[in-house]
Amino acid sequence: MEFTSPSDMTARIRGLGAAPLLMILCEDAVEIDSTITHHLSAGFGHIVLALPPGVAAPAGLPPQVHPLHLPERPDDMATTCVNALIDGRPEGAWTAWLYNAExxxxxxxxxxxxxxxxxxxxxxxxxxxxxxxxxxxxxxxxxxxxxxxxxxxxxxxxxxxxxxxxxxxxxxxxxxxxxxxxxxxxxxxxxxxxxxxxxxxxxxxxxxxxxxxxxxxxxxxxxxxxxxxxxxxxxxxxxxxxxxxxxxxxxxxxxxxxxxxxxxxxxxxxxxxxxxxxxxxxxxxxxx
Known part of the structure; x- marks a missing residue:
């Protein structure tokens, strides 16, 4: 699944179900691959990759990783993206967030x-x-x-x-x-x-x-x-x-x-x- 904006993610993210989900806020391209790999190994069912303009997704993303392409870089990526994610998640679904290289x-x-x-x-x-x-x-x-x-x-x-x-x-x-x-x-x-x-x-x-x-x-x-x-x-x-x-x-x-x-x-x-x-x-x- 791929999202074109935070509102698009809110409307469709429920389709991924209630498995533990992580959002990675990509401020730059540093260590995006290792951040993804670490958290898939940790047991997250899905990962949403928030990508502002100028930051590209790594090639060959696993099927559990879903790019969110931001039309512009928000003043606060965390509140903008995480709150849009919360609005689309099933009630009670465990949700986590962090930045790349974390x-x-x-x-x-x-x-x-x-x-x-x-x-x-x-x-x-x-x-x-x-x-x-x-x-x-x-x-x-x-x-x-x-x-x-x-x-x-x-x-x-x-x-x-x-x-x-x-x-x-x-x-x-x-x-x-x-x-x-x-x-x-x-x-x-x-x-x-x-x-x-x-x-x-x-x-x-x-x-x-x-x-x-x-x-x-x-x-x-x-x-x-x-x-x-x-x-x-x-x-x-x-x-x-x-x-x-x-x-x-x-x-x-x-x-x-x-x-x-x-x-x-x-x-x-x-x-x-x-x-x-x-x-x-x-x-x-x-x-x-």
Whole structure:
């Protein structure tokens, strides 16, 4: 299936059924192939590839991958495309989204599929899985000027923290919501607008009528923005991402200040969910 616009996708996407579906927002052509391959292997039934003008789909797409050709590049690709996707999905269908050169890991991903994780969360009466963005970056910029190197990817093992998310209207902290920080957005914060420094996203959820993704990567249902259920710890997931490193190393405002991303807190990324759990970046909850 191929879509010519977000509205065309909304009208026809229901035909793909209720299997777990992922949308990949392609800001550029970097690592689109590997992003697709990783998530098909993770167990997504279908992938929608959002392609703005100037970004072409890779040749020979698998039948489970469906291009969405955007007539223009939206000011905010995430809200424009994901909300159009939500409007067309069956009620309760698990839906996820991320950018190209980003790779989702759920707990025990080496032996269990993303669909199994979603089914478990449904049984736990959870309609969303909070995700944390873990920045990846090349070991050296000498051989990878855009900071993208899957074969020698590094990540921060320290420097992550959370602050209370404040409800200004009621002058109190939101229940079970926190603003999470760390990675390159923390270490290079002088180059990152303050509203883009958080690393938490509501990137996996069950679609429902009226639900909206917001520009800060939360959604309009407050319970879907929580890191845990009221009764016990809940599963979380990680999105390992070259996106921040790619932007910092190529944007004119920051590239001159970046000579390397490596520091004392860097470790090689092993491309394993277990590493992320061992570092405390991902919570299996009650799933053993």
């Amino acid at each position: 790779y989702l890991f759920t707990p025990f991903a080496e032996t269990r599929t993303v669909g199994e994780a979603m089914t478990f969360c449904t049984e736990e009466r959870r309609d969303a899985i909070l995700t944390f963005v873990v920045d990846l970056y090349a070991e050296t910029l000498a051989t990878a000027p855009n900071a993208v190197d899957r074969d020698a990817a590094c990540m921060d093992e320290v420097g992550y923290f959370a602050l209370a998310r404040w409800d200004k209207e009621n002058d109190e902290a939101f229940d079970r919501q926190l603003d999470f920080h760390g990675g390159l957005r923390w270490r290079f914060e002088e180059h990152i607008p303050w509203e883009r420094r958080r690393i938490d996203r509501v990137a996996m959820f069950r679609a429902r009528k009226g639900l909206r993704l917001l520009a800060d990567h939360t959604v309009t249902d407050p319970e879907m923005c929580t890191y845990s259920a009221p009764w016990h710890h809940s599963m979380t997931a990680c999105i390992t991402s070259f996106r921040a490193a790619k932007a910092l190393s190529t944007n004119p405002g920051s590239r001159a200040a970046v000579t390397t991303f490596k520091w004392d807190g860097s470790v090689p990324f092993e491309w394993r969910a277990q590493q992320l759990m061992d570092l405390g970046l991902m919570e299996p909850g009650q799933w053993f």
